[in-house]
Amino acid sequence: QSVLTQPPSVSEAPRQRVTISCSGSNSNIGSNSVNWYQQVPGKAPKLLIYYDDLLSSGVSDRFSGSKSGTSASLAISGLQSEDEGDYYCAAWDDSLNGVVFGVGTKLTVL
C-alpha cells in the first residue's frame, strides 16, 4: 500500500479541465517536492511536472502542478483524447529514506 494517496480514477469531457490529487504526510510531501508522471498504456512513464510546479521539457503547458501542505495536485486543461492514461505522483520520503509513488490515477477522456 502506497504512502501517497490518489483517487483511482477521474474522467472528464474533451476540452474541459481535470485535477488529480495526491495526499501524503509530513515525511514526504510536507517536506519534499512533488513530481508527476504520465503513463499511457504499453509505454514507459514520462516525467510531466517536477519540483512541485516545473514543466518537464517538451511537455504541453496544459499540464500544471501545485502543492499545499501535505497535498499536491496535477491539473490538465483543454483535455484531449491523447491525455488518457495513468498518472502518478512521486516524492522523497524522509522516514523510508527512499522514493515513494502514489497508487496512480486512471484518466478517462469521455
Place this chain on the structure above:
Amino acid sequence: EVQLVESGGGLVQPGMSLRLSCAASGFVFDDYGMHWVRQSPGKGLEWIAGLNWKSSIVGYADSVKGRFIISRDNAKKSLFLQMNSLRAEDAALYYCAKDLTAGISPVSDHWGQGTQVTVSS
C-alpha cells in the same frame, strides 16, 4: 538522444537469482544518479533501488533490501540489478530510469522500455 536499454529479464524459479542490466547512451552517464523501478502486471509503479553518480549513496525499498543489489559501471555506461532469493511477488516489468540530478531523487527524466521478470516454478 538519451537511450536506456534494459536486458537480462526472463523466467526464473523462486529462490533463484537474476541479474538485470541497463545500457545507457546519449548523455554523460557518470554525471547522473540512476534507478530501478518496477511495475507488476496491472499495478502501479514501485521504486526499488537507486544510486548516485559515484555509487557512494545507495538506497533500497524495504521490499527488496537485503536481497537486491544495485550497482553501476561508469566506464561501461551501465547500470545493474542483482536480484537474489527471488519471490513470486518480484515478478514485474523492471524499468531503468535516469535521475535528473547526480544524486538519488524522485525525478527521473528518462526511462527505458523495461525488461520482464517472471518468477514461477
